[in-house]
Amino acid sequence: MHQIVYHALEKLNMGIIIIDQDHKIVVWNNWMERYTGKSKEETIGEKLNFIYPHFAGKNHMSILNSALKLGQSRFCSSTLHKIFVFPADEGRKNVQQNMQVDAIVCGEERYALLQITDITGYHNRVSQLKHAIREIGLENEQIKIAGDISRYQALHDSLTGLPNRVLLGDRLEAAISSARRNNQKLAVMFIDLDGFKAVNDKYGHAVGDLLLKAVVVRLKQNLRESDTLARLGGDEFMVILFEIKGVEDAANVAQKLLDSFERVFELNEHRASVTASIGISIYPIDSLDADTLTKQADSAMYKAKMAGKNAFKFYNEVKI
Amino acid sequence: MLNPLQKDALTEMVNVYVGQAASFLSEMVNQKVILAVPEVELITVNEAENANYNLPALPLAGHIISSSMRFGNDFKGKAFLVFPAEEAKLLVNACMGEYSDLEDQQDFCGLLDTDFDVLKEISNVILNAVMGEFGNFLDTRLEYSLPEIELLYLSESEQKSILEQDIYILLLHTSFLLSKTQIKGVIMIALSMNSVSWLIAKIDKLLEV
Incomplete structure (x- = not known):
């Protein structure tokens, strides 16, 4: 029976070392011979710390002694200790081993059993896995950013950065429901530039684009942060004025917007003059729904154009 | 279960034990580790199961890491070191010199097998130190198993079921302090x-003297 157990120990696919109370090596199995290149003749009967001086260190000593004296078992992880016995193949890099220390009691005699496993390959797989997880995380991050960008692009005008027709529709719906809840008025303004096509034809599209950007700057200067200014395309813009007290407020803002066009636009070496025609519809006076308010503002804008441009008109003519 | 004097004596004793575990850990991970057990309780499973019994400091609901080790001979039982899974990951990171906040921690799935090995060793050191000293104190020889690590999910209603096997539970509320990180766990010794x-x-x- 002893013979079988001894042979089994030799065949185990892990390093087995047994030491006695003086730390002298009693068993050094075949795996240890193969792995370390140190034969049984060289090791058995020697002190473990003679073969591997680091076992004389305080930490290792206390691990071995707690098994030999207190009978405690101890698991030592490769992550914290890296290595316990050195492989014969010195070219191997980043070797990682786990070690388990157990007490063996044979009558009066006490021994410590050291089981050593090489888990370098395993560690490499884990670190590849960690790497892969990190990569996937980064990719996911980039996809999210790309998603955010395309969502922004889908809702904004690329030239001016203003909300586009789609986002404006949402904002108008939201503004109407908030005005309904709070019993407030709001104004929709349709703005079309007068003379923009002439500037475009005369100086080219690049200058036309500069003009549109400059117009946006002036419009914004005369609106509140909370108002929405959107570009519908070409030289058409739309404004939602929230929480106005009455039509007078809308008229005042419209006049300020028209006044802002008085100064000549300086576009690099070119100078251009444009004006605007503005049509205004009022919630809830003109209509209760977004589409109709928009159409009404549009048709009021045409009235302003017909009346000689550079003017604002309400959908319902009111005396102010 | 314990009168105030007994409780004080036990708390003081246990703090000396974990102090030794802390000095082992400090050397292993090459940084200062402070372990403290501010409170010790001895309760019965009945008490623990009683809904009225308040266990505020027990991190026992949700995903937890439990490391358990049997010990035996005359003084017999099972010792557990339990952490919430997120805190266990912080502990592993801190031991490896990587710092992160609980907020950075996406989820416990970040715990890889090598991390479980680190937890196994840490709990091994702590539980050995504590149980070894209990053995010394009682002047008896203990036999130990190696810790077994489990990742468990416990809902509120199940949270006491891991205690059911044994009758008495010695609860040691434990806090780990590694440079910038504080990690709370609990040592439970079922006796x-x-x-x-x-x-x-x-x-x-001891108190008579």
Whole structure:
């Protein structure tokens, strides 16, 4: 029976070392011979710390002694200790081993059993896995950013950065429901530039684009942060004025917007003059729904154009 | 279960034990580790199961890491070191010199097998130190198993079920301090009736002197 157990120990696919109370090596199995290149003749009967001086260190000593004296078992992880016995193949890099220390009691005699496993390959797989997880995380991050960008692009005008027709529709719906809840008025303004096509034809599209950007700057200067200014395309813009007290407020803002066009636009070496025609519809006076308010503002804008441009008109003519 | 004097004596004893575990850990991970057990309780499973019993500091609901180790001979039972899974990951990171906040921690799935090995060793050191000293105190020789690590999910209603096997539970509320990180866990020592009586008798003897 002893013979079988001894042979089994030799065949185990892990390093087995047994030491006695003086730390002298009693068993050094075949795996240890193969792995370390140190034969049984060289090791058995020697002190473990003679073969591997680091076992004389305080930490290792206390691990071995707690098994030999207190009978405690101890698991030592490769992550914290890296290595316990050195492989014969010195070219191997980043070797990682786990070690388990157990007490063996044979009558009066006490021994410590050291089981050593090489888990370098395993560690490499884990670190590849960690790497892969990190990569996937980064990719996911980039996809999210790309998603955010395309969502922004889908809702904004690329030239001016203003909300586009789609986002404006949402904002108008939201503004109407908030005005309904709070019993407030709001104004929709349709703005079309007068003379923009002439500037475009005369100086080219690049200058036309500069003009549109400059117009946006002036419009914004005369609106509140909370108002929405959107570009519908070409030289058409739309404004939602929230929480106005009455039509007078809308008229005042419209006049300020028209006044802002008085100064000549300086576009690099070119100078251009444009004006605007503005049509205004009022919630809830003109209509209760977004589409109709928009159409009404549009048709009021045409009235302003017909009346000689550079003017604002309400959908319902009111005396102010 | 314990009168204030017994409780004080036990708290003081246990703090000395974990102090030794802390110095082992400090050397292993090459940084200062402070372990403290601010509170010790001895409760019965019945008490723990009683809904009225308040266990505020027990991190026992949700995903937890439990490391358990049997010990035996005359003084017999099972010792557990339990952490919430997120805190376990912080502990592993701190031991490896990587710092992160609980907020950075996406989820416990970040725990890889090599991390479990680190937790196994840490709990091994702590539980060995504590149980070894209990053995010394009672002047008896203990046999130990290696810790087994489990990742468990416990809902509120199940949270006491891991205690059911044994009758008495010695609860040591434990806090780990590694440079910038504070991690809270709990050591639970499940003891048989005989073992508890033995321990209390020994403490009383100590108090008489």
